[in-house]
Amino acid sequence: MRYLMMQKAGDAEPDEKLYADMAAFVEELTASGVLLATGGLDPVGFKMTSAGDEITVTDGPFTEAKEAIGGFALIEVRSKEEAIELCRRFRRIVGDGESLIHQVYGP
Amino acid sequence: MTNFPATVGAVWKQESARIVGGLLRLVHDVGRAEELAQDALVAALEQWPATGIPDNPGAWLMTTARRRAVDDIRRARTRERLAPDLARRPEPAEDDVLRLMFTSCHPVLPAEARAALTLRVVAGLSPAEIARAFLVGEQVITQRIAAAKRTLAESGAAYEPSGQLSSVLEVVYLIFNEGYAATSGADLIRADLCLEALRLGRMLAKLAPAQAEVHGLVALMEIQQSRSAARTGPAGEPIPLHEQNRGRWDQLLIRRGFAAMLRAREAGGPAGPYVLQAAIAVCHTADKTDWVRISSLYESLERLLPTPVVRLNRAVAVAFAYGPQAGLDLLDELHADPRMAGYHLLPGVRGDLLIRLGRAAEARGELERAATLAHNTAERDFLRRRAAALDVPEDQGRPLGPAVAEYLGPLRPATARAYGQTLHRVVRLAGDRTPVASLTSERLAEIFALCWPEVSPRTWNRHVAAIRSFTTWAGEPSLAAALQPRPLPATLGAASLSEPVGAVPALRERVLWCLLRESGAKVGAVLALNVEELNLDDRSARDATIVWRSGTAALLPELIAGRTRGPLFLAGRRPGPGRPPAAADLCPETGRRRLSYERAAYLCKRLTGHTLLQVQRQSAVSSDWSRCSAADGSATIELTAIDAALPDGAIPT
Structure with missing residues (x-):
C-alpha cells in the first residue's frame, strides 16, 4: 500500500549534517524500493477555487510559514506500521516538527 | 500507546535481510542466523516497552543478535580465539545481503524451496x-523452509554462495509471476507477492549495479506491475494488452521501469533474456506499438x-508486423511439440490468426479447441463466445x-470407461466441437503421438483399438x-513357462494349475471344489461340469491325502482368530480355510511370473511342463474364458 507523507516546514535551519543524513536516508529507501517519489515544495503556492462556472486563482502564501507543507514523500510499504516506522526514522533526522500521512488509493 | 509487536514486525521486515545476512557471515548457517535474529526480536519485544524504541532499531537488533552469535561461538569453544575479533567487526557490509540472497537462492535447492526461503x-x-x-x-511452508536450511547446512552452501546471479534473478521472477498469475479479487494477497519481488529486485539492483x-x-x-490495475475487467476476466485502458496504467512505475x-x-554487455523481455515490455507502452521491433526482439529472445x-509470442508479434500468414507459418512447427499439447494459447492464437485470414470455419475449430483446454472459466467463456460469434455455415456435420x-453411451460401463480414457483425451486435443468429418488420419496420428509418445505396445494397441472402434x-x-497396432514383444511361450520363476511349485499349486488347464473351468469354480464333490474314477465333479484328465488325476490322491470332506484347496495356515471363515470354507479335518482367489493368484504370479489366466490359457505348455503335465501329453484342451467377469461372490475367501 502507498502512503503520502507530507512534512510541514519546521523552524530549524537545515545544516550540513541534516543534508548528509537525509541524502543517505533517501538513497537507502530508494534502493529498497520503498520510496517511489519525493520532493520539496515551495511554501508559497497558489490556490484555485471553483464556484459554478467561475474559477478563481489566488496567489499565496495562505498559512503561517511553519504550517505550510515543505516536502512530500510517496512510499510503498506493506502496512501502516511500516509507514509509521519510516516516518519515525525521518522525524529523528529532521528534528522537531510535524508530518501528515495519508494512505493513497488507486491508481 | 505504541503497538510494540506491530512495530517490531515492521522493523523486522525492513531490516531482516541485513540482520540475517550479517549473522550469516558469522555463523555460516542460514538456519542458525535466522534463529539468532529471532532471539534478538524476542529481546526487543521484552525490552522496548520499558526502554522505548531505540533511535536506530535495525542497528539495535543487529547488535543484540551479533552479541548472541559471539556468545554462541565462544560457548562452542571451537573458535574461541576469533571471538573477540568478531565482536569488533565493522557494521555489516552491503554485500552481506547479496551473499544471503545467493545462499537462499542456491541451486542445490529446489525452485519452490528457494522462493520460500528467500x-x-x-x-x-x-x-x-x-x-x-x-x-x-503453513505447515508445508515451515517444512519446506526447514528442509531448505538443512540442505544448505549439509551441502556447506553457506560457506560458498553460488555466486550465480541468474539463479537469484530466476527466484525473484518466479515470486513475481506467482503473484502476477493470480488475477481474481480473492487473490489480492497473492498480488502482494509482486510487490515483494519488486522490492527484492530493487534491492538487488542496488547491490549488483553493474x-x-x-x-x-x-x-x-x-512495467508489468504498472498494468496490474488495467489487466482484468470488473468480472476478473483478462483484458488483452492492446485493449487495456492505458489511463489505468501506473505512470510512476512505467517511469521507474524506463x-x-x-x-x-x-551497464552494457550483450542483452540477456530479462533485458530483452523488458525491452519488449517497453515497446508495448508506446502509443503506437512497433511490432517490427518487437518481433525482432522476440527473435533474439528465442535464440537465448x-x-x-517464446516462439508462440514471436509468432503473434510477427503476425502483427508482417501479416497473419507469416505468424501462422511460425506456429506450424509448434503443432507437434509435446510441450504445447495441452496449452490452450496455441489453438487460441491460431484461431485469432485464422480469423484475420478470413478462414472462419477453421478458426472456430481452433477457438473451440482452446476453450476445451483452458483452465480458467472466464477465459473459457470468452473463447466460447468468440467461437460462437463467427459466421460459419452450420452444415459441418x-x-x-x-x-x-x-458412441460410449450404450456400451457396457467397463468398456465405456476404458474406451472413454482414449476418446476423451483425443477430444480434448482435437476440440469438442470439431466436426468428425473434418478430422484427418494425419491429425489423428499426430494427436496419438502427442498423447502417448512412449507407451508400451500393449497400451498403444488398446488406444488404437478404441479409436478404430469409434471411427x-x-x-x-x-x-x-x-494408426497401426504395434507388435507385442515376444510373450510368454512354452519355454518361459517351462521354467518357473520361483521355487518348485508345491503339490497344491501344481494340482490347481493342472486342473485349471485341463478343465477350462472358472478359477472361482475350481477353488470352490470340495473333496466330497470329486468323482475320482470318472475324473469329474459337479455333474461333470468340471472334467479333468490324466495329469490332474495322477496328482489328486496325494493332495486329498485321505480327507473325506471340506475344501479341496486349502490355505497354508489356520485362519487367525479375528477373521473366522464361513463354515463351508473351513476344513473340518485340518482346521484350515479354503485357498482364496487372491492367494492363488499371488502364488501363481510369484512362482511362474504369469497370472492364473495366462497359465490356464497356455494350452501348449501343458505338454511341455513336465512337472505337472500329463505323461501322455493329452492335456491340450479347449479353453473357455474365465475372465475377470468372475462375480465377486464366487471368490472363496
Whole structure:
C-alpha cells in the first residue's frame, strides 16, 4: 500500500549534517524500493477555487510559514506500521516538527 | 500507546535481510542466523516497552543478535580465539545481503524451496504469509523452509554462495509471476507477492549495479506491475494488452521501469533474456506499438530461450508486423511439440490468426479447441463466445464431442470407461466441437503421438483399438488408417513357462494349475471344489461340469491325502482368530480355510511370473511342463474364458 507523507516546514535551519543524513536516508529507501517519489515544495503556492462556472486563482502564501507543507514523500510499504516506522526514522533526522500521512488509493 | 509487536514486525521486515545476512557471515548457517535474529526480536519485544524504541532499531537488533552469535561461538569453544575479533567487526557490509540472497537462492535447492526461503529470510515474511501467498498450508511452508536450511547446512552452501546471479534473478521472477498469475479479487494477497519481488529486485539492483540483467529484470517487473490495475475487467476476466485502458496504467512505475532500462543500457554487455523481455515490455507502452521491433526482439529472445512459449509470442508479434500468414507459418512447427499439447494459447492464437485470414470455419475449430483446454472459466467463456460469434455455415456435420458421448453411451460401463480414457483425451486435443468429418488420419496420428509418445505396445494397441472402434462406428474407418497396432514383444511361450520363476511349485499349486488347464473351468469354480464333490474314477465333479484328465488325476490322491470332506484347496495356515471363515470354507479335518482367489493368484504370479489366466490359457505348455503335465501329453484342451467377469461372490475367501 502507498502512503503520502507530507512534512510541514519546521523552524530549524537545515545544516550540513541534516543534508548528509537525509541524502543517505533517501538513497537507502530508494534502493529498497520503498520510496517511489519525493520532493520539496515551495511554501508559497497558489490556490484555485471553483464556484459554478467561475474559477478563481489566488496567489499565496495562505498559512503561517511553519504550517505550510515543505516536502512530500510517496512510499510503498506493506502496512501502516511500516509507514509509521519510516516516518519515525525521518522525524529523528529532521528534528522537531510535524508530518501528515495519508494512505493513497488507486491508481 | 505504541503497538510494540506491530512495530517490531515492521522493523523486522525492513531490516531482516541485513540482520540475517550479517549473522550469516558469522555463523555460516542460514538456519542458525535466522534463529539468532529471532532471539534478538524476542529481546526487543521484552525490552522496548520499558526502554522505548531505540533511535536506530535495525542497528539495535543487529547488535543484540551479533552479541548472541559471539556468545554462541565462544560457548562452542571451537573458535574461541576469533571471538573477540568478531565482536569488533565493522557494521555489516552491503554485500552481506547479496551473499544471503545467493545462499537462499542456491541451486542445490529446489525452485519452490528457494522462493520460500528467500521470502522468509530476505523479505522477512512469516511462514503464514508465505503460505497464504502460495495457496498452501503453513505447515508445508515451515517444512519446506526447514528442509531448505538443512540442505544448505549439509551441502556447506553457506560457506560458498553460488555466486550465480541468474539463479537469484530466476527466484525473484518466479515470486513475481506467482503473484502476477493470480488475477481474481480473492487473490489480492497473492498480488502482494509482486510487490515483494519488486522490492527484492530493487534491492538487488542496488547491490549488483553493474549487472545489466538485474536492471532488466527490475524494468520488466516495474512495467508489468504498472498494468496490474488495467489487466482484468470488473468480472476478473483478462483484458488483452492492446485493449487495456492505458489511463489505468501506473505512470510512476512505467517511469521507474524506463529508468531501470537506462541503467541496464549503461551497464552494457550483450542483452540477456530479462533485458530483452523488458525491452519488449517497453515497446508495448508506446502509443503506437512497433511490432517490427518487437518481433525482432522476440527473435533474439528465442535464440537465448528457445522455448515453445517464446516462439508462440514471436509468432503473434510477427503476425502483427508482417501479416497473419507469416505468424501462422511460425506456429506450424509448434503443432507437434509435446510441450504445447495441452496449452490452450496455441489453438487460441491460431484461431485469432485464422480469423484475420478470413478462414472462419477453421478458426472456430481452433477457438473451440482452446476453450476445451483452458483452465480458467472466464477465459473459457470468452473463447466460447468468440467461437460462437463467427459466421460459419452450420452444415459441418456431427461434432466430435457429442459423437463420442453418443458412441460410449450404450456400451457396457467397463468398456465405456476404458474406451472413454482414449476418446476423451483425443477430444480434448482435437476440440469438442470439431466436426468428425473434418478430422484427418494425419491429425489423428499426430494427436496419438502427442498423447502417448512412449507407451508400451500393449497400451498403444488398446488406444488404437478404441479409436478404430469409434471411427468404424462413426462411418469413417479410414480416419484410423495411419494408426497401426504395434507388435507385442515376444510373450510368454512354452519355454518361459517351462521354467518357473520361483521355487518348485508345491503339490497344491501344481494340482490347481493342472486342473485349471485341463478343465477350462472358472478359477472361482475350481477353488470352490470340495473333496466330497470329486468323482475320482470318472475324473469329474459337479455333474461333470468340471472334467479333468490324466495329469490332474495322477496328482489328486496325494493332495486329498485321505480327507473325506471340506475344501479341496486349502490355505497354508489356520485362519487367525479375528477373521473366522464361513463354515463351508473351513476344513473340518485340518482346521484350515479354503485357498482364496487372491492367494492363488499371488502364488501363481510369484512362482511362474504369469497370472492364473495366462497359465490356464497356455494350452501348449501343458505338454511341455513336465512337472505337472500329463505323461501322455493329452492335456491340450479347449479353453473357455474365465475372465475377470468372475462375480465377486464366487471368490472363496
